[in-house]
Amino acid sequence: MEKVVIIGTGCAGLTAAVYAARSNLSPLVITGTMPGGLLTTTSIVENYPGFPEGIDGYQLMVNMQKQAERFGARVLTLRTVESVDLSKRPFTLTVDGEKVEAETLIIATGAGHRHLGLENEHLLEKKGVTYCATCDGAWPMFRNQPLVVVGGGDSACEEALYLTRFGSTIHLVHRRDSLRASKIMVERVKQHTKIKPIWDSVVTDILDPKADKVTAVKLKNLKTGEESTLPCAGVFVAIGHVPNTQLFKGVIDMDHNGYIIRHKGSQTNVPGVFVAGDCSDHVYRQAITAAGMGCAAAIDAERYLASLNE
Numbered sequence: 165m166e167k168v169v170i171i172g173t174g175c176a177g178l179t180a181a182v183y184a185a186r187s188n189l190s191p192l193v194i195t196g197t198m199p200g201g202l203l204t205t206t207s208i209v210e211n212y213p214g215f216p217e218g219i220d221g222y223q224l225m226v227n228m229q230k231q232a233e234r235f236g237a238r239v240l241t242l243r244t245v246e247s248v249d250l251s252k253r254p255f256t257l258t259v260d261g262e263k264v265e266a267e268t269l270i271i272a273t274g275a276g277h278r279h280l281g282l283e284n285e286h287l288l289e290k291k292g293v294t295y296c297a298t299c300d301g302a303w304p305m306f307r308n309q310p311l312v313v314v315g316g317g318d319s320a321c322e323e324a325l326y327l328t329r330f331g332s333t334i335h336l337v338h339r340r341d342s343l344r345a346s347k348i349m350v351e352r353v354k355q356h357t358k359i360k361p362i363w364d365s366v367v368t369d370i371l372d373p374k375a376d377k378v379t380a381v382k383l384k385n386l387k388t389g390e391e392s393t394l395p396c397a398g399v400f401v402a403i404g405h406v407p408n409t410q411l412f413k414g415v416i417d418m419d420h421n422g423y424i425i426r427h428k429g430s431q432t433n434v435p436g437v438f439v440a441g442d443c444s445d446h447v448y449r450q451a452i453t454a455a456g457m458g459c460a461a462a463i464d465a466e467r468y469l470a471s472l473n474e
């Protein structure tokens with residue numbers, strides 16, 4: 165039986181693995197379909213402390229995994245947890261058909277970007293459609309070009325403001341006529357001469373898969389029904405995130421958006437099940453905060469195991 169099983173290998177999961185391994189708990193880490201998590205899809209990470217020149221996102225995650233393995237973590241790469249039974253102890257996980265028993269579980273399954281759900285969005289991903297301005301905004305194809313940001317929250321405003329460094333005009337397409345972002349962000353966006361909001365509108369299509377790059381978006385004004393085409397070189401989708409928590413629905417307490425609720429420290433509603441990172445955090449969502457939460461979850465799991473033997 166495993167003492168600690170960690171699901172997820174983003175910053176949260178791998179930091180939990182480093183700490184649990186250094187506590188001689190020999191954690192079993194299950195990566196899922198995206199080893200290293202979302203950070204592996206970014207280019208340079210410039211805000212992770214300790215790397216004054218920045219570090220490649222993929223390399224950062226490779227380093228974290230090596231560090232965890234050096235202390236005895238075992239990583240099951242590209243293995244997926246299909247189901248969990250947390251109703252009795254030990255917990256049982258089904259991992260690609262095999263049963264794994266665990267005394268404690270750390271959920272670090274992260275979150276994915278919410279998509280518009282358009283066919284061409286998928287076809288043009290990384291060819292002008294992106295979900296992270298800070299990761300991709302500096303690409304040459306966006307320089308001095310009109311760009312589109314979709315969304316009306318803090319993320320969309322942040323993306324739009326960041327992109328003013330690169331694009332010629334930043335069209336902020338929002339489905340309503342007011343932003344839901346914090347006041348300070350709204351003010352910054354309104355004051356920036358490069359940002360042009362397009363209110364009450366949605367992106368109905370992205371062109372042009374035949375050209376293998378983004379050339380324009382099709383827009384629809386929801387109030388007037390008017391349709392139009394807006395030339396642009398990039399589409400930055402910032403319409404929120406979706407936590408990867410479906411596996412735990414009905415078992416682990418979540419908020420109405422599916423983010424796992426922490427009751428005490430990193431403890432969930434099920435004693436012995438802990439949570440860390442973006443699957444439980446819709447506010448900060450940073451590599452460093454996820455790493456901190458992973459550390460906390462490992463310490464909580466260790467203390468919980470110790471308490472069982474008291």
Ligand code: NAP
Nearest residue numbers: 315316317318319320322339340344402403404405446447
């Ligand atoms: P969010 O606050 O949930 O905003 C998502 C935006 O996307 C909303 O404006 C929403 O429109 C729009 N939207 C959702 N689904 C859509 C769809 N299918 N088509 C078109 N538009 C759609 O998400 P977020 O901006 O990622 O922020 C998440 C959390 O992180 C928030 O608590 C935020 O404050 C925080 N955050 C903070 C900072 C910061 O402080 N620097 C930066 C980023 C994020 P409606 O408004 O009509 O619902």
